[in-house]
Structures are given as C-alpha cells and as structure tokens.
C-alpha cells in the first residue's frame with residue numbers, strides 16, 4: 001500500500017479519467033493528485049486546477065478506479 005506523503009494517512013488510488021483516458025493518482029483523503037507514479041510532495045498537483053483545465057466536473061463520476069496502490 002502507498003500512503004499519501006501529504007496527509008500521511010490517505011491511500012493512493014490509480015484512476016483513469018473517463019473522458020481523456022489519462023491515468024492519474026489521487027489520495028482518497030486529501031485529494032492530492034499526481035499525474036505519474038512518482039508520488040512525492042514535490043510532484044503534487046492541485047485537484048481543482050487539474051479538473052478545471054480539462055473542463056471536467058469535480059465528480060468521482062468522471063473517474064474509474066483502476067486499483068488502490
């Protein structure tokens with residue numbers, strides 16, 4: 001299991017964005033987001049900006065969970 005480096009208790013899920021087929025990684029607690037498997041504090045992206053930049057709604061409906069890391 002992979003623990004989120006930011007909140008230090010959330011688990012990281014590997015997610016597929018349905019509309020773009022992108023693979024991203026999200027903490028299930030604090031919604032920290034990564035666009036690659038390098039899950040570390042320096043690489044974290046902002047969830048809201050990521051979704052807005054792709055004109056996606058802030059809904060879990062936009063995603064398929066591939067696996068929990």
Ligand SMILES: [Zn+2]
Nearest residue numbers: 004007027030
């Ligand atoms: Zn977290």
